[in-house]
Amino acid sequence: MTQVVFYEKPGCINNRKQKQLLEAAGLKLDVRNLLESAWTPQTLRPFLGADVSTWLNMSHPGIKAGSVLLDLENPHAVLAQLCADPLLIRRPLMQIGGHYLQGFETQVLEPVFGLTIRPEGDIETCPKRHTASACTAEGS
Numbered sequence: 417m418t419q420v421v422f423y424e425k426p427g428c429i430n431n432r433k434q435k436q437l438l439e440a441a442g443l444k445l446d447v448r449n450l451l452e453s454a455w456t457p458q459t460l461r462p463f464l465g466a467d468v469s470t471w472l473n474m475s476h477p478g479i480k481a482g483s484v485l486l487d488l489e490n491p492h493a494v495l496a497q498l499c500a501d502p503l504l505i506r507r508p509l510m511q512i513g514g515h516y517l518q519g520f521e522t523q524v525l526e527p528v529f530g531l532t533i534r535p536e537g538d539i540e541t542c543p544k545r546h547t548a549s550a551c552t553a554e555g556s
Contacts, residue, residue, distance in 0.1 A: 418443050418529065423450040423509035431508055434520045441531050450507060455499040457492070462516040463509045468494050471518070473506045 420438060422445045424431035435445055453459075464471045468488045478484030484504070486494050498504050510517045515528050522533045 418512060419446060420444065421446045421448060421511040423448050423453060423507070425450050425503070425507055428507065430520070434508055437533055438529075441529065441533060443529065450505060450509060451502045453502065455502055455505075457495045457499060460499055460505070461495060463511075463518045464495075465518065471495075471498060471506060473504055476504050479504070 420443050422431075422435060422438070424435070424447060426449055435447065438445060468491050471494060472479065472486070474480070476484065479486075484497075484501075486497060486504075488494060506519050508518075508520060512528055517524060517528065525533055
């Protein structure tokens with residue numbers, strides 16, 4: 417059975433659905449709290465792709481409100497902000513052996529896992545409309 421380290425935000429509706437799909441496919445999950453992990457640029461960077469804009473949780477209340485400003489032309493600064501405020505990190509983060517993944521894109525996941533994953537609808541974008549307090553407590 418394949419072991420997957422799965423970094424989630426506890427209470428996230430989509431992370432719950434994503435975990436259910438992976439477990440139903442026969443994968444064993446080692447679930448960890450993304451928000452309580454001690455992220456450094458060195459530990460977080462392997463999960464992130466080349467396009468800095470894909471690193472971000474666009475449902476973050478500060479991004480939605482325009483109060484969190486990120487200089488996407490400066491990946492080092494963005495990485496530092498992600499480490500300081502893990503709620504900014506697009507979820508989930510997954511480690512499968514030597515593979516590090518961010519987000520739940522089936523076209524990326526399927527070849528890594530060697531199986532077909534068919535979610536119903538969008539299970540990556542937060543379905544809730546929420547405020548900053550709702551987001552940190554339960555939402556995205």
